[in-house]
Amino acid sequence: MFKKELFTHKEVLSFELRALCSSQGYSLYKMNAFEPYSFYLENIDFLSSKNILYFTDRDGTLMALKPDITLSIIKNLDTAKEKHKLYYSENVYRAPKTSGNFREILQFGVEVIGRLSDEDLFNLIFLAAKSLLVFDDMPVLLVSDNSMIQKMMEKAGLSKLNDRILNAFQNKSLMLLKEVLTDNHADQKDQDILASLLSLHLPLDRGIEKLEKILDGETFRENIEYLKDLNQYLKNQDLNTQVFLDFSIPEGLKYYDRLSFVGVIPGVSSAILRGGEYSNLVKTKEKSYLASGFAIYLEKIGDQGRL
Numbered sequence: 001m002f003k004k005e006l007f008t009h010k011e012v013l014s015f016e017l018r019a020l021c022s023s024q025g026y027s028l029y030k031m032n033a034f035e036p037y038s039f040y041l042e043n044i045d046f047l048s049s050k051n052i053l054y055f056t057d058r059d060g061t062l063m064a065l066k067p068d069i070t071l072s073i074i075k076n077l078d079t080a081k082e083k084h085k086l087y088y089s090e091n092v093y094r095a096p097k098t099s100g101n102f103r104e105i106l107q108f109g110v111e112v113i114g115r116l117s118d119e120d121l122f123n124l125i126f127l128a129a130k131s132l133l134v135f136d137d138m139p140v141l142l143v144s145d146n147s148m149i150q151k152m153m154e155k156a157g158l159s160k161l162n163d164r165i166l167n168a169f170q171n172k173s174l175m176l177l178k179e180v181l182t183d184n185h186a187d188q189k190d191q192d193i194l195a196s197l198l199s200l201h202l203p204l205d206r207g208i209e210k211l212e213k214i215l216d217g218e219t220f221r222e223n224i225e226y227l228k229d230l231n232q233y234l235k236n237q238d239l240n241t242q243v244f245l246d247f248s249i250p251e252g253l254k255y256y257d258r259l260s261f262v263g264v265i266p267g268v269s270s271a272i273l274r275g276g277e278y279s280n281l282v283k284t285k286e287k288s289y290l291a292s293g294f295a296i297y298l299e300k301i302g303d304q305g306r307l
Helices: 009-023 037-042 070-075 118-132 146-155 159-170 174-183 188-199 204-214 217-236
Strands: 034-036 054-056 062-065 083-094 103-114 140-145 201-203 242-246 259-264 273-277 290-297
Touching: 009 083, 009 103, 009 118, 034 037, 034 070, 037 062, 037 070, 070 083, 070 103, 070 290, 103 118, 118 140, 118 217, 118 259, 118 273, 118 290, 140 146, 140 217, 146 159, 146 188, 146 217, 159 174, 159 188, 174 188, 188 204, 201 204, 204 217, 204 242, 217 242, 259 290
Parallel strands: 140 242
Antiparallel strands: 034 062, 054 062, 083 103, 103 290, 140 259, 201 242, 259 273, 273 290
């Protein structure tokens, strides 16, 4: 008989997440503890932390303790299979972005990779939103369209300012955004549009309505229709999690190339869930594949600090 008192709080949460993922047709994935250091070095731009813990194996090969699960899944992907629906509960080894020593972090994650339909990708986002309810009754999922920001920068001729503009969005700083755009003599109309996107924080359906007023319909029609389809899919699932459109959260265009999202719950100062669509990365293995996934950082529960 299963007795919760025999397990730690994090183990119980992990079991509940496993049950939820299994109910949606996802299978447990188990990976090796080590991967060649050269593999992570080749994909360093896709890692959230550039610090990698490595050692020399007995044959002289440099091996790394896994800093990331998604890259390892892609490395060992069977591309003969039409679709992969996976979840995992693994320890990763990372140093904080600011300072401090390496830490062993329990990470729960979900990936869907293959020849996917929009419904497959929407189901992954639904599962992310549903997962947050394991931790709290009032979670919020924030959704951003990174490709829309990319299009806007290209349309305005601001691609060279990519990193500086994304930094302003990530920090939700209108002052920083205005400084960057003014210093580079950006058109006033483009400045106003980017400022409106940065300030946007609305429930998904109302956020989409706002986008239609802000943006040129033809250039961004595909993006808006995709968001509309996502909104309708989530409504059909009778989801209790609040879903907001918020462009302050892009993780960097080299990784999440379309939608990205983060999950937050009351009482925890930073996001406990991060994810998005990363099809550009998985196309290095199979050009017809699409991919989306998310990770949940269980160590943040009850921890007010940042990863």
